Amino acid sequence: MGRVSGKVALVTGAAMGMGKSHSELLAREGAHVFVCDLDVAKGEEVAKGIVAAGGKADFIKLDVTSEADWNGAIARVRDRAGKLDILVNNAGTLILKPLHATTNEEFDRTFNVNVRGVFLGIRAAVPLLKEGGKSSIINISSIYGIMGAPMAGAYIASKGAVRLMTKSCAVDLADAGIRVNSVHPGVIDTPMTKDLLYTDEATRQAVLGPTLLKRPSRPEEVSNAVLFLASDESSYVHGAEIVVDGGYTAN
Numbered sequence: 001m002g003r004v005s006g007k008v009a010l011v012t013g014a015a016m017g018m019g020k021s022h023s024e025l026l027a028r029e030g031a032h033v034f035v036c037d038l039d040v041a042k043g044e045e046v047a048k049g050i051v052a053a054g055g056k057a058d059f060i061k062l063d064v065t066s067e068a069d070w071n072g073a074i075a076r077v078r079d080r081a082g083k084l085d086i087l088v089n090n091a092g093t094l095i096l097k098p099l100h101a102t103t104n105e106e107f108d109r110t111f112n113v114n115v116r117g118v119f120l121g122i123r124a125a126v127p128l129l130k131e132g133g134k135s136s137i138i139n140i141s142s143i144y145g146i147m148g149a150p151m152a153g154a155y156i157a158s159k160g161a162v163r164l165m166t167k168s169c170a171v172d173l174a175d176a177g178i179r180v181n182s183v184h185p186g187v188i189d190t191p192m193t194k195d196l197l198y199t200d201e202a203t204r205q206a207v208l209g210p211t212l213l214k215r216p217s218r219p220e221e222v223s224n225a226v227l228f229l230a231s232d233e234s235s236y237v238h239g240a241e242i243v244v245d246g247g248y249t250a251n
């Protein structure tokens with residue numbers, strides 16, 4: 001019996017990196033996973049891989065910045081699975097620039113994906129999440145939603161917004177039986193950080209910074225926190241933030 005057996009999950013940004021890993025772990029633990037992403041080829045591959053491994057998955061093309069895409073995705077989940085128990089707002093984008101050098105277009109793009117995408121997802125999914133009466137929303141923020149860092153002004157502001165959107169939704173949705181929590185990864189080895197971690201040693205060390213475990217995390221190490229928040233094991237965890245950063249923020 002898997003830890004999320006019988007549950008239905010929707011994961012955004014699921015074609016690669018952590019979203020792929022969250023989808024695969026939730027499916028391995030018994031959930032029917034709707035793998036959602038802009039990238040059709042890679043997203044379909046993830047869903048096929050899950051099915052080939054004996055799990056349950058469907059791919060949906062979803063641009064998180066599009067209200068129409070969200071409405072279509074939720075309708076599809078309702079048709080195909082009849083319910084939704086877990087929403088993982090994982091899709092995100094990173095621009096490496098200090099805020100004062102960020103263009104309007106870069107700022108808007110960052111907020112559109114990282115903040116508006118989460119807002120649209122929550123608004124579209126809440127009616128279906130409510131029907132189950134025991135659901136979980138997991139928003140992927142970052143340690144850079146808690147603290148500052150160089151060269152990522154718009155990103156950090158957007159992830160701070162995700163952290164507090166999570167708290168406000170926890171207040172508003174408690175009575176609806178929907179738990180809402182955020183996850184704050186540190187330095188994770190994904191396509192997003194590939195250039196930073198594998199170009200030269202000096203950049204890798206600068207990015208790892210004060211990480212006490214002295215290595216980047218594997219995506220699966222963050223997925224374990226997502227699985228916990230998705231499962232009934234976290235039934236009293238609500239409005240919380242789980243930091244998965246190898247000790248970065250402790251140092």
Ligand SMILES: NC(=O)c1ccc[n+]([C@@H]2O[C@H](COP(=O)([O-])OP(=O)(O)OC[C@H]3O[C@@H](n4cnc5c(N)ncnc54)[C@H](O)[C@@H]3O)[C@@H](O)[C@H]2O)c1
Binds near residue numbers: 094185189
């Ligand atoms: N990698 C890290 O070190 C790190 C650390 C902290 C937080 N995070 C956050 O974790 C989440 C996942 O990061 P990752 O490193 O796996 O990223 P990634 O860049 O490796 O993958 C992101 C995925 O999101 C998809 N995506 C981008 N824009 C989208 C949109 N508008 N609609 C739908 N899908 C879209 C991409 O196609 C891709 O599949 C992001 O929110 C990121 O900000 C990452």
